[in-house]
């Protein structure tokens with residue numbers, strides 16, 4: 001069945017035509033949002049992580065229609081466009097911290113990593129290292145060895161809270 | 165990529181039951197979809213119709229009424245790990261829920277879906293059986309309550325009838341009861357889990373405790389504990405007896421997580437750890 005759903009996608013109200021069996025990741029990629037990646041296709045690796053009403057979900061195994069009437073956030077929504085257009089957008093503290101801490105190499109897992117970390121910091125702005133590790137356990141990176149990722153998340157937490 | 169199907173959003177339990185009857189084998193109940201959609205993507209299951217039960221208000225929420233904690237069918241692992249009532253009433257359940265799967269599966273997956281899928285490598289059923297939980301089912305002929313130990317009948321098998329949906333999970337919370345759950349895993353799902361619940365008097369099991377071993381066999385298995393009534397929690401002899409009884413209770417299945425022999429060994433080790441955790445639990 002085809003239906004028309006209203007979604008608040010990265011802060012913008014949109015109307016999207018989808019069929020019931022369409023997955024959220026297919027919808028997003030169809031709309032040109034290529035940040036969330038297909039990788040394990042089994043809710044294990046986290047490369048397709050997006051936030052639905054603030055909660056992280058695997059877009060590879062979530063129906064698109066679940067977004068109806070809800071807030072959907074992807075990596076594309078994090079950086080803030082500067083007024084006037086010409087200047088590069090202002091990165092989200094997590095994006096900046098990933099750069100500053102060399103928290104990626106190939107970059108394939110990075111959108112999912114950053115989005116997962118955002119949901120952690122939204123709920124708990126000052127997590128402990130153990131809390132960061134526990135939360136990020138379901139996001140797999142085959143390049144970095146994770147330490148730089150944990151460092152980046154803690155760094156961003158410092159930037160959005162008191163200095164560390 | 166999924167094959168075509170139609171989603172029907174039920175808004176009442178009665179409507180969900182009607183849809184179950186109308187579509188029969190052509191429909192599946194759909195909650196978080198964390199198992200269902202995976203199975204459908206793999207092609208091991210195919211349903212032209214899904215009955216979405218998430219819009220049903222009655223299935224939401226966690227409530228403590230007198231001595232029973234009622235967990236609605238659409239309550240997720242995420243909800244359970246954050247719920248203050250659960251943390252107070254059954255801290256072992258809060259701790260267990262914090263360590264189910266990963267944060268995304270916890271955010272979408274429900275406790276009811278976990279129970280009904282009856283995948284042997286699961287955490288909650290083991291503890292819930294030790295706690296004497298029951299499930300409330302609603303079908304064309306009305307409602308029934310059935311102990312979880314009777315509801316789960318085997319690997320991927322439950323006593324759910326074709327016209328039924330699970331409405332809630334109810335857990336008795338006698339204040340004197342402490343409980344502990346320990347698990348070990350190297351893959352996405354537990355290789356083994358051991359749960360203990362029971363009354364304690366003067367550092368001893370007041371009566372035979374409820375002990376279950378999960379994830380190694382086709383379903384959680386009850387450990388024979390008659391001889392543990394009155395046994396001291398911190399006695400080496402108690403741990404030895406428990407480890408022995410736990411190993412005898414299971415017929416481990418070899419899989420990616422290890423051989424049957426290795427798993428039987430783990431059962432003994434984790435039975436001891438469960439006892440130590442139980443002795444620690446306030």
Ligand SMILES: Cc1cc2nc3c(=O)[nH]c(=O)nc-3n(C[C@H](O)[C@H](O)[C@H](O)COP(=O)(O)OP(=O)(O)OC[C@H]3O[C@@H](n4cnc5c(N)ncnc54)[C@H](O)[C@@H]3O)c2cc1C
Nearest residue numbers: 193195196197198199200265273274277278286287329330
């Ligand atoms: C990567 C991964 C890791 C995991 N790790 C763990 C782990 O460590 N420990 C653990 O215990 N579990 C683990 N799980 C399992 C997880 O707990 C379950 O997938 C989840 O709770 C299922 O709930 P759901 O709402 O998504 O069910 P769904 O997928 O929606 O449904 C599952 C089944 O239950 C039926 N159903 C659901 N609700 C009802 C109802 N109210 N009435 C009747 N039928 C119903 C459906 O028809 C279907 O057959 C893991 C899963 C994944 C994908």
